[in-house]
């Protein structure tokens with residue numbers, strides 16, 4: 001299976017976890033592939049029994065496709081944890097390496113990693129690691145910082161790691177998992193959020209705030 005096919009399955013899986021559906025054009029944008037390229041991949045994955053796809057309809061995973069996607073995400077997040085815990089790499093350094101390693105990892109090796117790491121429930125970014133049966137733990141009472149209320153101090157419980165720039169920015173301002181973050185206010189014009197993290201007071205765009213998950 002080529003990396004891009006894996007990435008397509010992962011993107012649909014993650015949208016489904018959020019309770020959302022994802023169209024072929026959104027997938028094309030997300031993966032940087034042309035719409036005809038996506039259609040071609042979708043048709044091939046449908047033949048393999050991994051996705052269900054009809055033109056102009058959201059793409060969905062079959063049970064087999066869902067298990068495969070959960071397995072790839074499991075390998076990715078276990079590698080991130082290994083690189084972070086065992087090799088002491090920063091949380092802003094591990095995603096890129098894991099993107100490559102996830103495609104070259106057998107289920108048996110993933111299980112050995114899982115054992116070595118003591119069956120971690122979450123990766124270094126606070127994202128849940130699917131278990132060997134593809135089950136994903138969900139946490140309650142978590143919201144995106146973009147939805148948080150002014151005047152309240154929250155604890156950071158997760159970030160999305162898709163952008164290296166963003167991860168470097170988080171590292172620069174000292175934002176880590178378990179950081180306390182206070183929402184000082186919101187700018188109504190564009191819904192950006194004024195926050196304090198440690199001794200930093202900064203403004204986060206709505207888009208950046210959507211990538212930080214917090215708990216009261």
Ligand SMILES: [Zn+2]
Nearest residue numbers: 080095098161
């Ligand atoms: Zn990652």
